[in-house]
Amino acid sequence: MATVKLISDAEAAQNPVVQAVFDDIRAIRKTDFINNFWRALANDPAGLKRTWDHLKSVMATEGAIDPLTREMIYIAVSTANSCSYCVQSHTAAARARGMTEAMHGELLAIIALAAQTNHLVTALQVPLDPVFDVAG
Amino acid sequence: MATVKLISDAEAAQNPVVQAVFDDIRAIRKTDFINNFWRALANDPAGLKRTWDHLKSVMATEGAIDPLTREMIYIAVSTANSCSYCVQSHTAAARARGMTEAMHGELLAIIALAAQTNHLVTALQVPLDPVFDVAG
Amino acid sequence: MATVKLISDAEAAQNPVVQAVFDDIRAIRKTDFINNFWRALANDPAGLKRTWDHLKSVMATEGAIDPLTREMIYIAVSTANSCSYCVQSHTAAARARGMTEAMHGELLAIIALAAQTNHLVTALQVPLDPVFDVAG
Amino acid sequence: MATVKLISDAEAAQNPVVQAVFDDIRAIRKTDFINNFWRALANDPAGLKRTWDHLKSVMATEGAIDPLTREMIYIAVSTANSCSYCVQSHTAAARARGMTEAMHGELLAIIALAAQTNHLVTALQVPLDPVFDVAG
């Protein structure tokens, strides 16, 4: 029920930009599998390349936050933004990077607690304490 | 500009439930400072106690996710839910638990990337790949 | 810091559509006070009239849900949509219609609980129980 | 899996308000097809009429913004509000009004970019530059 068709491997082969991104996804992820997000995005080859390059630079580069934590942060944002596909694909990715059931349970507890206090703060319109002001 | 008044220490002293929570916040956090969220919540003593007990059980108990990561997940949810006060108070809390500027920069990059792909997935209505289905 | 200027009474008097809506607001609410929402909307007289007529037909007509409950539902939606002005103006309106501090505390507790379970359900991607399906 | 039943043509014929709106939808859109949104809304005849009249006055009246641009703005809001049905029906409507694949690709790129910077701004709590203040 996508709003665009999903680009098959045969169709990808007819556009060098799409083909190059699909090749890179397969090389980086060490699997032949390409999930539907990329097949949908491939209708706009420039957008596909920009999004993949962006994702690689943020998620696949070594940094100060470890890969599993990155995936858990991704799940947190995707949950608050109500993106079902994103929640499911990144929960699978987090498990592949070592998320245990205990960690999943804690992650959900933190997300749920934050959502609860987010709504309380908004309903109460809590004024900022001066101590939290970086410029203060 | 709160929708309720902020309960002062003198007012808290007149309700044993509020006083007990304020005492516990000070003991757990090892500071005399009580931020406005709790002073606003204190208009409903039962709600104050329930929220504080909940927060303690999720954020202040040892578990599989470390305290700094918990705060970063909190920031991620609060950002997606557009809660300014929550973003500011939990960014301060994350810094107090050791978040460096490099980690903050990476955290923001992950949040921004997730928001971007959340919206792309929703606009494309990407169908779930069967491989992500836990029950499959 | 509005994105439009706020229309004064003198400016309203120069447009019969705006003047008529301002007169009607004053008559219905039995007060000379016109809050900033209507002064901002008045930059688009047709939009002002359409929104005021809509609001009157939904909020000021007798029906199966009482006026105070309507305001509490309004606060709930406005909180989840992170609209500060809306939360503040409708909390004032709910108080004017008799919302007690106890009711306000319960309202916030329900909003917070719903936000929490909304996020849990999304993170868990709970499948619909067939029994909830009206068409079933 | 709607929370109400979908009103059939036979049921619509039993309520003059519903019948009149269904007739008007068919006349304006020059098709016999009535999509499920209106069939669900028709459980509340007054709400059906109010919503249809509102939609006609905003979407079907000539104005300063052309019909295709209106549909693209509708898709943008519906995406940010995570409304799957709305995204799908208005993407179909935009295509019917001439949206090309290139335009669709650009629309998605703008939506995704805006979502990204929306989240960055919220996480950074960027203070308003005085120059953006209309009243300044």
Next chain:
Amino acid sequence: MATVKLISDAEAAQNPVVQAVFDDIRAIRKTDFINNFWRALANDPAGLKRTWDHLKSVMATEGAIDPLTREMIYIAVSTANSCSYCVQSHTAAARARGMTEAMHGELLAIIALAAQTNHLVTALQVPLDPVFDVAG
């Protein structure tokens, strides 16, 4: 398509915390039926118990807001947070507590009106009227 498996009665029987919560749900609700939300949450027994206890204390305790109004507020928040399962399960719960079709129609009208003015206020950036400031 949940991100976790749904805990069956046989599996629940193997964990005393889960079993106790399932027993309590059945006793309080006077039905043998346990909906999928609780079966999904049961993967994290502590989270299951905390969420059930929280829900009971907010929704099943007598207070200043009647049970049907509580369910309608729940639907309002769940709608604004785009939680399909929550909308469906709490619409069923509201009907079980006496929500008529007329009330459902009015509830939807209020939710839709609030969403509309929430967006108008945000797009207009309406400044708060001093009269709404509780501290003023």
Next chain:
Amino acid sequence: MATVKLISDAEAAQNPVVQAVFDDIRAIRKTDFINNFWRALANDPAGLKRTWDHLKSVMATEGAIDPLTREMIYIAVSTANSCSYCVQSHTAAARARGMTEAMHGELLAIIALAAQTNHLVTALQVPLDPVFDVAG
């Protein structure tokens, strides 16, 4: 009240990546003014450069959607995501590209209508009409 400090011109001059982006912003926009969003982002030079390059490629390149329409779509997303700063800065940008008051009024009417029907669709859980399914 930002969560980071705003990088001044003097501080920007000490990092070649930041300096190059600030120079480019000034050259492209033909003004010496750099708004706070970029000064906040500049705490993470790599993120600043990635975001600016991304924005340029989406917003400043000729394409099938004209520059003013792009800004109106940006406002629509930013409104639905409750980003005050984004609404204000992009409303200013849209005006600079020729948005009239009439267009602004229509834009707000479309955003408000979409928000309203988004919430109605979610509360009704309207099932997709097969005709909207691209793959159908």
